[in-house]
Amino acid sequence: MSGPNVAPAPPLTFVIFGATGDLTRRLLIPTLINMTRSGLVGDDLHILGIGIETGGVEMLLERFESFLATSGDMQDSARQEAWQRLRKRIAYISGDFTQNAVYEEIAKYLSQAPNANAAFYFAVPPRFFGDIAEKLSANGLVNETIGAFRRIAIEKPFGHDLASARELNARLLSHANESQIYRIDHFLGKETVQNIMTTRFANMMIEALWNNNYIDHVQITAAELVDVGMRGKFYDATGALRDMVPNHLFQLLAMVAMEPPNSFDAESIRNEKGKLLKALRIYSREEAAKNAVRGAYTAGPLDGNNLPAYTETADVSPDSNTETFVGLKLLVDTWRWAGVPFYLRTGKAMKARDTEVVITFRQVPFAQFPRHESRPELPPNRLIIQVQPDEGLDMEISIKSPGLVLKTAPVSLDFRYADRFDIGKQTGYESLFYELFVGDQTLFQRADGIEAGWAAVQPFLDLWAEGGKPDPYAPGSMGPACADELIERDGRTWHRPEDAPAVKKG
Ligand SMILES: NC(=O)C1=CN([C@@H]2O[C@H](COP(=O)(O)OP(=O)(O)OC[C@H]3O[C@@H](n4cnc5c(N)ncnc54)[C@H](OP(=O)(O)O)[C@@H]3O)[C@@H](O)[C@H]2O)C=CC1
Ligand SMILES: O=C1O[C@H](COP(=O)(O)O)[C@@H](O)[C@H](O)[C@H]1O
Secondary structure (H helix, E strand, C coil): CCCCCCCCCCCEEEEEECCCCHHHHHHHHHHHHHHHHHCCCCCCEEEEEEECCCCCHHHHHHHHHHHHHHHCCCCCHHHHHHHHHHHCCEEEEECCCCCCHHHHHHHHHHHHCCCCCEEEEECCCHHHHHHHHHHHHHCCCCCCECCECEEEEECCCCCCCHHHHHHHHHHHHCCCCHHHEEECCHHHHCHHHHHHHHHHHCCHHHHCCCCCCCEEEEEEEEECCCCCCCCHHHHHCCHHHHHHHHHHHHHHHHHHHCCCCCCCCHHHHHHHHHHHHHCECCCCHHHHHHHEEEEEECCEEECCEEECCHHHCCCCCCCCCCCCEEEEEECECCCCCCCCCEEEEEECCECCCEEEEEEEECCCCCCCCCCECCECCCCCCEEEEEEECCCEEEEEEEEECCCCCCCEEEEEEEEEHHHHCCCCCCCCCHHHHHHHHHCCCCCCECHHHHHHHHHHHHHHHHHHHCCCCCEEECCCECCCHHHHHHHHCCCCCCCCHHHCHHHHHC
16 A cells, blocks of 8 residues: 555545544644655645634644654654645634534635545544534535545444444435545555455465364454553443444455455455355354353553553443453354354453454364374474564474474464565554545445444343443453353363464564
């Protein structure tokens, strides 16, 4: 995507609702700086910020600059130069986006813009998504004309359950076409997530084994070292399941498990991902209770600090039963995956930052090698897709241990992106923005995929809404004991973060 061979995005006005907010200054502006620097956008990109705060564009620029000064983003001169170029093309309209007046001003601005292309980015609390789309439409701002596009990009969370996601989709689709709607999942901007498709579909030796004849089970982990911190209000109403599973973890799962698409165009890929997510087994209440565990971190030391318990976090109810960890065993009802469990887990305040997909292959059917005390079993092959940190791919195989005695030894063939490529400092939004600007929806979620994801987690939401408390786990651990039981009762174990190459290296 990035790099010198890619043509710059077409001219457009990028309208950011929520321009004075946290996401804009922390991620959107640094992304646009990176894109300006690498030539992914040219001087015909114009930015129009919308916010309720009064003041002119100088107020907004000062906000951005004071953030950039402290973030360490501007330490190299190329970025500073890119910012100087970009800042000249930023405008601001102060107004309340729940009222019509601001849309009239946006219409006026766009009518005087050098070209009619526009992408509207909703960097606003989710309760405003439907309203803004409705008002844009009522003011004729999403009408496309020949040669001029109008697009809407929507941040997460997309709904808070199946019913609300359906309602939001229906509302958006009554004002814009699916081809104009870009639902963001920032995991899809990660290089290693995009690499899952290449790993599978560019390598015969991998894809040929990619089914229940050879794969024993799949683990998807998104462990975070960070705790809930200052996000108590948002998090207590959300929890680990809603925050991470139907979006980020299911995107990883879909990439890993989908059928090969007929082509790499957006619709073919999204068709396959949608089909896969619709094949996730929808559990009964009893099955949901058996196949899901949840936890909340207690007080304790984490990363050199003394972390208060989740329930003592600012803006979290002391008797909260929101989970900060979730573990699931899911099944995909397709010919390819019948009988292969997918174990998923994610949580905050855990032992390490480690997002990975671990594919464990079946044991060889018959092994003549003598077993020895230190290794009574021949370990299965594993393919580890290290999403972050230290992006890479590891293949665990057995070799002969040197010496006269025939012994096997496990070794890991490690590939790290940073060892081979100059990936630079990216926010992860660069490829998403580029595709939004050029009109490629591959890295965005389609309505059916989102709804299928929510349908698969709804039984767990319903179950936990009945009451009960998450199990406690110590900060710096890998979650509650029930998470180990979930997988160990099947005779398997979680891949340990200390086994991850990134952690081994550190
Ligand atoms: N922050 C992050 O790291 C991430 C955020 N997201 C998502 O991005 C979205 C934005 O998040 P974030 O930036 O943190 O939120 P913020 O609350 O920081 O930003 C929202 C902005 O919208 C402004 N605003 C609120 N109401 C109005 C209104 N009626 N008219 C005009 N402006 C208004 C706010 O102004 P004021 O503050 O003055 O009220 C604020 O500047 C959310 O959907 C969030 O879930 C997703 C991933 C990461
Ligand atoms: O969307 C979210 O993602 C982050 C994790 O993203 P990462 O790119 O840092 O791995 C998570 O911390 C946050 O709670 C969630 O809202």
